[in-house]
Amino acid sequence: MSALEPFGTRLRHAMDERGPLCVGIDPHASLLSAWGLNDDIAGLERFTRTVVDSLAGTVAVFKPQIAFFERFGSRGIAVLEKAVEELRAAGALVVMDAKRGDIGSTMAAYAETFLHKDSPLFSDALTVSPYLGYGSLKPAVDLARENGAGLFVLALTSNPEGAEVQHAVREDGRTVGATVLGHLAAENAGETPLGSFGAVVGATLGDLSSYDLAINGPLLAPGIGAQGATPADLPGVFGAAVGNVVPNVSRGVLRYGPDAAGLREAAERFAAEVREAVAAA
Ligand SMILES: O=C(O)c1cc(=O)[nH]c(=O)n1[C@@H]1O[C@H](COP(=O)(O)O)[C@@H](O)[C@H]1O
Known part of the structure; x- marks a missing residue:
């Protein structure tokens, strides 16, 4: 694999x-049940294939939640x-949602799994937890830099x-978050x-104006759809940083499957609503 540009640039x-x-x-x-699939490996396979075939060529970023x-x-x-x-072959970016976090020496092994370019699970970025101390994430920061990958740190x-x-x-x-x-x-x-x-x-989270969100990096924003937030809420939450928001929607899009057109329309609608909200901010 040739060297990748930095994740932030690619994003x-x-x-x-x-x-x-x-x-x-x-x-x-x-x-799986709502899509008429069994809760087994064949159901998982079909579900995942449908999402990939329907959306990989048009959606910018995917965030598989490894727990499932x-x-x-x-x-x-x-x-x-x-x-x-x-x-990735279809030109989308993958953020692996594994929320890893451990002492530095173990963190290095987690980093090898998701952020080393030769790993079978190499992803463009990884979610990580800083609650063993931000410094414990250093092996992941270093390996991400080396391989053109990124991190999303729970703040x-x-x-x-x-x-x-x-x-x-x-x-x-x-505050700890700040x-x-x-x-x-x-x-x-x-x-x-x-x-x-x-x-x-x-x-x-509502108004976050007491936090400095100007980190010159992306802000992954879950909570839209099933958790109740909408794209129209984004400017009120993120203020001047709204242009760097990567809004995540999981169930809010997936509930329109297994119909490929339904999935595509839902994703297009959310993206259009985000664009509109950001432009109006
Ligand atoms: O890191 C995450 O992605 C994450 C952080 C957070 O604060 N809240 C949160 O919901 N998530 C993840 O984002 C996804 C939200 O899914 P939906 O509520 O179905 O859109 C899940 O995979 C969560 O694990």
């Missing part, structure tokens, strides 16, 4: 060309590997339970058009 181009949307691939048992594949053991991981390869998550950790105030008066954002701003300093080290910030 900016992909969203300019294909529209500002990340479709989550979350094969919930309830979705791991549920089926090694055969589930094989389905995921194939999907990652096909999505302010979309679930209400996240606040007890992320809004906690440190001795220096800053501290994570500060580390990412330092990581991305001077990068153009966009740094490769993003934050996860929920679209469900």
Whole structure:
């Protein structure tokens, strides 16, 4: 594989060309059932194939949630590997949602799995948790830089339970979430058009003007659709940083399957609504 351009550059181009949307691939048992599929490996395979065949050529970014594949053991991981390869071959970017985080020496092994260019699960970016200390993520930051990949670091998550950790105030008066954002701003300093080290910030969180979201990197925004947020909420949540938002919709798109046209229309509608909301901001 020839050397990749930095993830931030590739992400900016992909969203300019294909529209500002990340479709989550979350094969919930309830979705398999709604699509008329069994909750087994054949059902998982068919579900994943349908999403890839319907959307890989038009959607900018996909975020497979590894938990729904791991549920089926090694055969589930094989389905995921194939999907990652096909999505990337079709020109889409893949953010692996594995939310890894551990002491540095173990983090290095997680990084090898998802961020080394020769790994079968190599992804354009990986979600990671900084709650063993931001510095514990260094092996992933370094390997991502080396391979033109990126990270999305959990900063302010979309679930209400996240606040007890992320809004906690440190001795220096800053919240834990703000501290994570500060580390990412330092990581991305001077990068153009966009740094490769993003934050996860929920679209469900309301006004975040007390946080400095100007990290010069992408802001992955889950929470649209099934969790209640809408594209129209984005400017109110992200303010001046709204242009760097990568909105994720999983169930909100997937519920329109298995019909390929239904999936495509849903993805196009969300991308158009995001574009409209960002342009009006
Ligand atoms: O890192 C994530 O993607 C993530 C962070 C967060 O704060 N909230 C959140 O919902 N997610 C993920 O985003 C997806 C949201 O799915 P839907 O609610 O179906 O759109 C799931 O895969 C979650 O695991």
